[in-house]
Amino acid sequence: MLQAILFDVDGTLADTERDGHRVAFNLAFRDAGLDWHWDVPTYGELLTVTGGKERIRYFIETHDPAVPENEDLAEWIAGLHKAKTAHYLALLKKGEIPLRPGVERLIAEARERGIRLAITTTTTPENVDGLLRATLGDESLDWFEVIAAGDIVPAKKPAPDIYTWTLEKMNLRADEVIALEDSGNGVRSALGADVPVVVTLNDYTAEDDFSGAISVLTDLGEPSAPARTLSGPAPGNGLVDLDYLEACLGR
Numbered sequence: 001m002l003q004a005i006l007f008d009v010d011g012t013l014a015d016t017e018r019d020g021h022r023v024a025f026n027l028a029f030r031d032a033g034l035d036w037h038w039d040v041p042t043y044g045e046l047l048t049v050t051g052g053k054e055r056i057r058y059f060i061e062t063h064d065p066a067v068p069e070n071e072d073l074a075e076w077i078a079g080l081h082k083a084k085t086a087h088y089l090a091l092l093k094k095g096e097i098p099l100r101p102g103v104e105r106l107i108a109e110a111r112e113r114g115i116r117l118a119i120t121t122t123t124t125p126e127n128v129d130g131l132l133r134a135t136l137g138d139e140s141l142d143w144f145e146v147i148a149a150g151d152i153v154p155a156k157k158p159a160p161d162i163y164t165w166t167l168e169k170m171n172l173r174a175d176e177v178i179a180l181e182d183s184g185n186g187v188r189s190a191l192g193a194d195v196p197v198v199v200t201l202n203d204y205t206a207e208d209d210f211s212g213a214i215s216v217l218t219d220l221g222e223p224s225a226p227a228r229t230l231s232g233p234a235p236g237n238g239l240v241d242l243d244y245l246e247a248c249l250g251r
């Protein structure tokens, strides 16, 4: 029996990366007087590394940009990332980043049927808070029993730690939950904790390796715009709902 749905955030609840996180990183670079700019394709390449601080460090290591001397690198990155978070929260507040199709519908159905909800993400906790408030309202924070985010586990996705941590907190077994993810890193993280996973991909993750996922769809689907199924079982009416997720769990 399905007991809970574990939602990834970036790319799954909303398309946050290209017009959200990427823009916020660039604004923080500008504020810091850096001549770095992450364009859309560059950001796609950097997305192979999850976590904003980890992504900045990876950029420094692989692109060799000028960085200030005589600074503790970890501290400097943390400061830059803090500025990025402030910009990202401001973008969310403007209400320009909507939820993906079907997300609100599925959350409403789960709440009606008493299915438990959690968030499992590498992004900073304030970002989850900001996205939920901006899209579903302040009260929606209480709908999620656990919000597992950011540095609460040292090893971010694709490590399984965030899923293991969430299952422990909820006192659930991996075969009682379904994870919704959008990326290869997310799929590997869930599967590493034996959590079955359904994928809704996006432009940045379309070429990722989703091996082991139960199904891969364009999105969760709305009655007016049903989802397309790219692999695995298709939901009858193009809508990912609880009956579909329950059937996925039984496979």
Ligand code: XBP
Binding pocket: 008, 009, 010, 011, 017, 021, 049, 050, 051, 052, 053, 085, 120, 121, 122, 123, 124, 127, 157, 183, 185, 186
């Ligand atoms: C999402 C991420 C995040 C965001 C940035 O991965 O990698 O790092 O891009 O968030 P997933 P922060 O969807 O697999 O959780 O800058 O707050 O880290």
Ligand code: MG
Binding pocket: 008, 009, 010, 011, 012, 181, 182, 183, 186
């Ligand atoms: Mg994601």
